[in-house]
Amino acid sequence: MASQFRKDTLLSVLFFVLMGSSVSAGTLISHWQFLREDLSSPWEAFRPAKAGKPESVPLWTDVKVPHCWNAEDAVDPDANYYEGVGWYRTFLSIDNPYKEGRTVLHFQGTGQRAKVYVYRQWVASHIGGYDEWEADITEAVAAFRKDTATVRRFNGRIPIAVRCDNSRDVETIPSDMSDFTIYGGIYRPVELFYRPKHYIGLFHLTPEVKTGLIRCDIRLSVPTTGQIEFYVKSGKSGKNVAHTSWPLNGQKCLTVGLKVKKPELWSTDNPNLYTVHAILTTGGDRDEVSEQTGFRGFRFADHGPFFLNGKRLLLQGTHRHEDHAGVGAAVPDSVTLREMRMIKDMGANFIRLAHYQQSERVLDLCDSLGILVWEEIPWCRGGLGGDRYKAQAKRMLANMIAQHYNHPSVILWGLGNENDWPGDFDTFNKDSIRAFMSELNEEAHTLDPSRKTVIRRCEFCSDIPDVYSPSIWPGWYSGNMRDYRSMTERAINRYPHFLHAEWGGDSHAGRHAEGDVTNIDRGDANGDWSETYMVNLFDWVLHEQQTMPNLTGTAFWTFKDFATPLRPDNPIPYVNQKGVVERDLTPKESFFVFQAYWAKKPMVHIYGHSWPIRWGKAGEERQVFVYSNCRSAELFVNGVSMGARKRDARRFPAMGLVWNVKYKPGRNTLKVVTSAGLSDSITQYYETRQWGEPVRMEMQLKQIKDDEWLFSVQLCDAKGVPCLDARNWITFSAAGNARLIDNMGTNTGSRRIQAANGRASIKVRLSGKEPVVAAVCGKMVAIMK
Numbered sequence: 001m002a003s004q005f006r007k008d009t010l011l012s013v014l015f016f017v018l019m020g021s022s023v024s025a026g027t028l029i030s031h032w033q034f035l036r037e038d039l040s041s042p043w044e045a046f047r048p049a050k051a052g053k054p055e056s057v058p059l060w061t062d063v064k065v066p067h068c069w070n071a072e073d074a075v076d077p078d079a080n081y082y083e084g085v086g087w088y089r090t091f092l093s094i095d096n097p098y099k100e101g102r103t104v105l106h107f108q109g110t111g112q113r114a115k116v117y118v119y120r121q122w123v124a125s126h127i128g129g130y131d132e133w134e135a136d137i138t139e140a141v142a143a144f145r146k147d148t149a150t151v152r153r154f155n156g157r158i159p160i161a162v163r164c165d166n167s168r169d170v171e172t173i174p175s176d177m178s179d180f181t182i183y184g185g186i187y188r189p190v191e192l193f194y195r196p197k198h199y200i201g202l203f204h205l206t207p208e209v210k211t212g213l214i215r216c217d218i219r220l221s222v223p224t225t226g227q228i229e230f231y232v233k234s235g236k237s238g239k240n241v242a243h244t245s246w247p248l249n250g251q252k253c254l255t256v257g258l259k260v261k262k263p264e265l266w267s268t269d270n271p272n273l274y275t276v277h278a279i280l281t282t283g284g285d286r287d288e289v290s291e292q293t294g295f296r297g298f299r300f301a302d303h304g305p306f307f308l309n310g311k312r313l314l315l316q317g318t319h320r321h322e323d324h325a326g327v328g329a330a331v332p333d334s335v336t337l338r339e340m341r342m343i344k345d346m347g348a349n350f351i352r353l354a355h356y357q358q359s360e361r362v363l364d365l366c367d368s369l370g371i372l373v374w375e376e377i378p379w380c381r382g383g384l385g386g387d388r389y390k391a392q393a394k395r396m397l398a399n400m401i402a403q404h405y406n407h408p409s410v411i412l413w414g415l416g417n418e419n420d421w422p423g424d425f426d427t428f429n430k431d432s433i434r435a436f437m438s439e440l441n442e443e444a445h446t447l448d449p450s451r452k453t454v455i456r457r458c459e460f461c462s463d464i465p466d467v468y469s470p471s472i473w474p475g476w477y478s479g480n481m482r483d484y485r486s487m488t489e490r491a492i493n494r495y496p497h498f499l500h501a502e503w504g505g506d507s508h509a510g511r512h513a514e515g516d517v518t519n520i521d522r523g524d525a526n527g528d529w530s531e532t533y534m535v536n537l538f539d540w541v542l543h544e545q546q547t548m549p550n551l552t553g554t555a556f557w558t559f560k561d562f563a564t565p566l567r568p569d570n571p572i573p574y575v576n577q578k579g580v581v582e583r584d585l586t587p588k589e590s591f592f593v594f595q596a597y598w599a600k601k602p603m604v605h606i607y608g609h610s611w612p613i614r615w616g617k618a619g620e621e622r623q624v625f626v627y628s629n630c631r632s633a634e635l636f637v638n639g640v641s642m643g644a645r646k647r648d649a650r651r652f653p654a655m656g657l658v659w660n661v662k663y664k665p666g667r668n669t670l671k672v673v674t675s676a677g678l679s680d681s682i683t684q685y686y687e688t689r690q691w692g693e694p695v696r697m698e699m700q701l702k703q704i705k706d707d708e709w710l711f712s713v714q715l716c717d718a719k720g721v722p723c724l725d726a727r728n729w730i731t732f733s734a735a736g737n738a739r740l741i742d743n744m745g746t747n748t749g750s751r752r753i754q755a756a757n758g759r760a761s762i763k764v765r766l767s768g769k770e771p772v773v774a775a776v777c778g779k780m781v782a783i784m785k
């Protein structure tokens with residue numbers, strides 16, 4: 001074990017990044033107020049109300065933080081989302097227990113530019129919506145406390161104001177040409193820390209598989225005399241496996257090696273973690289930090305494949321935005337946990353966190369669930385700006401690497417996405433973009449020699465990063481899904497380290513197509529936005545990927561539908577619908593296709609849970625697909641066996657689990673039972689009548705829970721036959737004691753939506769008497785009173 005004083009590049013470059021440590025006085029969730037407009041000075045945030053006047057202008061609203069002010073309007077079909085300034089204020093009881101200690105507000109993410117004030121005093125600013133940052137309010141609090149009259153006015157509490165701003169600024173990243181909402185607000189947690197004078201700032205762990213050594217690079221707040229002690233605990237056994245302690249003789253930076261005997265490797269199947277605790281004692285101060293790490297090695301072989309810990313691993317990946325129905329970017333921890341578990345349950349072992357640094361919580365889950373990570377900075381589309389722009393991009397790269405350095409799940413640092421896409425500046429210079437990309441690439445390697453760099457789609461920079469993904473979207477933006485293998489193999493041969501990020505297409509949840517759905521040749525660009533088409537595209541590509549020995553891996557676009565200002569005309573306005581789950585995590589049918597290929601836990605799913613009515617001629621055969629990872633399955637229709645089929649991964653579609661079934665007109669029940677004893681069943685109505693033009697809407701109201709109901713309409717022709725291929729636009733409204741649960745960006749949460757198989761729904765809250773809900777479709781009106 002070696003201990004030495006060190007001032008290496010890593011530590012000096014990261015001088016400004018002090019990671020969270022010390023005593024947390026709590027996450028500041030409640031007692032915030034918000035104002036969705038600008039003020040001309042911070043003083044206005046605390047202007048006393050006029051004596052005797054009840055009115056208080058402007059109107060502050062009580063909110064909980066994390067809070068995103070675009071939680072609803074990002075997907076409001078009738079409005080542009082608010083891009084501007086918002087203010088937050090809170091009043092803190094501050095009682096720092098440390099003599100000469102520091103009082104710090106730690107922000108995990110604020111959109112997109114922020115300033116912090118203690119009463120009227122400006123304290124700190126930050127540019128960038130996705131990296132963590134801090135405001136040290138120690139001096140400002142002390143100065144405020146000298147103003148005894150004002151202190152009395154606030155009953156001893158410290159008034160804090162935070163001004164956030166997501167208005168357009170072309171000299172910042174990401175570009176507003178990016179295909180995602182550039183959210184505003186304090187949309188990730190804020191914590192209040194009390195730090196002793198001597199505390200552990202930077203704490204980076206670099207484990208080495210070969211030797212079992214964990215190198216700890218430490219930066220202290222000030223040169224320190226005292227002692228620092230380390231423990232390493234194995235997550236698997238729960239036992240301490242290494243311990244050491246070192247005297248400090250006035251140094252500020254320190255590198256220590258901790259030896260773990262026969263370390264258990266971290267892998268996607270067995271994500272073994274070790275926790276390293278460091279305890280600093282000096283004078284009367286004590287500070288403690290603990291971080292997790294894992295031993296693993298990876299390698300991109302030239303022209304493929306990828307190896308984890310010396311064994312080939314096909315990277316089976318997806319993408320994720322920090323975005324969720326009803327909350328925008330302020331995704332609660334419980335939702336993040338559910339989402340990351342679903343990703344793992346789908347069988348993914350890899351994720352690209354697009355297109356920006358995501359919450360610490362996400363990375364923690366990738367570590368503990370065993371999901372390898374490509375994380376990137378939001379240099380996305382638009383071109384390249386000036387010095388301020390570049391400085392932000394470089395700072396965000398340094399912060400991302402510093403802040404997520406310890407996560408064993410991270411293997412790739414992303415430098416950009418679609419940087420070949422001009423539009424934000426009147427000049428577009430490939431050489432300047434190349435030069436800046438090279439600068440970022442070098443910077444990333446200097447800050448972290450243990451990981452690789454990567455970009456997606458910028459052909460004229462493809463030789464710069466270690467790993468490159470061109471744009472390959474067969475069957476959606478270009479060509480036919482059948483071209484997948486040839487296009488991808490060309491890329492494998494062309495780029496030394498090719499990884500395929502982004503493939504897939506949009507599907508409107510609840511839209512299904514009848515006919516020969518296995519005829520994938522109709523898969524020309526943009527499909528028909530049905531779940532059926534997408535299921536077949538995913539199925540075809542997954543079946544090809546299984547037999548490509550040199551493929552490093554892929555990440556389909558994207559796990560969950562998400563908000564975007566670029567797509568007002570989508571079937572759900574302002575939603576990118578390429579997810580395999582909806583924006584509220586409701587699985588679409590395609591989720592199960594991935595599970596059938598990737599998941600190890602036995603599963604079975606009959607295609608069509610969101611397809612209540614199938615159609616065709618009487619006696620005509622219809623295909624029934626079953627997605628399963630079990631050895632074989634037997635299908636029963638209306639209680640009669642249709643025979644058992646063997647699953648064969650070489651066969652398409654549905655790996656051979658396909659039955660041609662003659663539905664009887666009316667209600668049919670389908671049940672499948674697998675060799676592992678699992679079963680799934682659905683009920684589908686079979687419509688044999690032909691339909692004409694839609695002339696009216698049939699309504700249905702179904703209680704979901706308490707006062708929450710689902711209001712649905714079905715377009716029908718003059719004879720009352722449902723129009724099962726209708727795609728008309730339907731608008732919902734409510735009056736009286738009814739309220740739409742809308743602006744969710746989901747299949748049941750948008751007040752303007754395109755019909756799926758002639759049907760559309762919205763959730764409503766009905767309370768008291770005389771609730772009224774209505775649907776309008778051209779000249780057709782349906783009113784439920």
Ligand code: ADA
Pocket residue numbers: 179355417418502557576578
């Ligand atoms: C691009 C882009 C993504 C995503 C995708 C799409 O490839 O990188 O951000 O929006 O397009 O859905 O078209």
